[in-house]
Amino acid sequence: MSALLQMDEVSVAIGTAALLDRISLTVERGQILGLVGESGSGKSLTAMAAMGLLPLIGGRVTGGAVRFDGQDMAAMTDSQRRGLRGGRIGFVTQNPMTALDPVQRIGAQVDIVSRLHLGLSRAAARARTLDLLTQLRIPEAAAVAEAWPHQLSGGMKQRIVIAMALAGEPDLIIADEPTTALDVTVQAQIIQILGSLVRDRGLALLLITHDMGVVAQVCDRVAVLYAGRMAEEGPVGPIFAAPAHPYTAALIGCIPQEGMAKGTLRGIAGAVPSAAAFPPGCRFHPRCPRATAECSSTVPVLAARGAGRVACHHAGGAA
């Protein structure tokens, strides 16, 4: 089976700054891939590259290829790429408060997606909108469709944004931190809605998050980014049981857990370097407990390990 989204050693630059270095990942139908890393590690940029949106922020692909359903995105025309976005590729943004047009009623904003991408009539589009809102467990869908964005709560708005992403019959949804702006109990609702969409409809989901807890609970595979490079990638089970990359282990260790003794949570010393100050060798070495001289001079290659891949000279865990 071929992957729906395949990024093959994709490098991205904005101006002279090389921000992403050979990112390789695949998302299959019916699968959730978690993309994790601290702020500045390149998660959102990877999503922009996957959607062909880099020109919006003055960026470009400098190497590698992005394939959607086997087709090279770089070989497509602008209008073909535009057709994919909002159609076969749905996008859910981080902040539902700014993703909706404040001067347009909710229903009209969802309708327009299926009218544009599926060519539905006004009436058919509205029927589809109401159906989607009901599936997303929005009570009184007809009344909500007539409401203005400011009349809805944050959790409700995020469901509308998800409805917009679903309206164009997508095969792939890219969700960039879809729950960070929401309350804890509402977060759980939204994550569960996204998870059941993947299972029930066979969608593929690229879920960008900084929360290893979310990854552990809903993702099938996880890709860990650090300073624009892949640190580790693989199925969630083995990675959490025995993370091979020290950065992965450190990220998991940042989450307070049930029964954890006080004083054991230490975080990761230092911060993600900016693109202007990427260190030579492994970019994580200045913060790494396992770093040796080799790490500061030689870039580790992303090599197969078990069912996944890891880029570390001193990879731990089970092989």
Next chain:
Amino acid sequence: MSDPLIRIENLSRRFQSGGGLFSAPRAMLAVRDVSLTVGRGEALGVVGESGCGKSTLARLVLRLIEPTGGRVVFDGTDLTTLSAGGMRRMRRRMAMVFQDPYSSLDPRYTLASVLAEPFRVQGQTFPAGKVAELLEAVGLPAAMATSHPHQLSGGQRQRVGIARALALHPDFVVLDEPTASLDVSIQAQIIALLSDLRERLGLTYLFISHDLGLVRYFCDRIVVMYLGAVVEILPQAQAAPRHPYTAALMQSGFAPDPVHRRRIEPLSGEIPSPFALPPGCAFAGRCPRASDRCRAEVPALSGDPAHPVACFHPL
């Protein structure tokens, strides 16, 4: 616990909104009849979702805003009746760390002036070497004294916010979501720093957060709030919840353990508007255990004084 540092008695705060030409004013109680104590050297956690009144409570305790009713007694002194001068003198003993390290530091100040400001406000001379001492206490190099906030990362800024709070050697520090705008890796660093400081300086903390997992890791006792009222006080961080809302909050956390995937049963619905509270228990509309009584009568915080709960059908 003998002689708490802070005693909060029946504290309430009402806010009004609207009341323009075309709309009648609407009122809501952001904090409703809250009574608590904070022991000396204790880290008391306050958790709840947005709109539960936790930040209003924090501001009331420091008297940054005035209560509509009730009082706050700090080490035997009723803060609510103090004069402006008396309050200013009392403020040496209390401090606050704010949520957003970007807007809580003046962009025009160097770090040295940020740290000197508490002394200026109190009319005290700024001891020589104090800047270096404070920066070092929060893990920043003394050479940063001449830096401006924009040159710092979010985590470093929050360290400056903590250094400023510690400048006058307070007994009591209110931490209002001090890590909510930071990465998890930086959050863990800041939490470790706050733990070390508490131990080293014998500080008492009121820790406000929406993250129950973090509060359970960091705090001794936990106050759970929902729509302005306390619904439960957990006597230890690991105590089993008795209020269905506390249980739901615990259920909503995502543990980093894929082997034990929990079937998350999210609460249905969302928090009702504080301007239009339902009669009876404010949580009844989302509660799996709600009965007719819950929809008619407001449950009082009662039961075991060490582990009180405001629920007719506790777990």
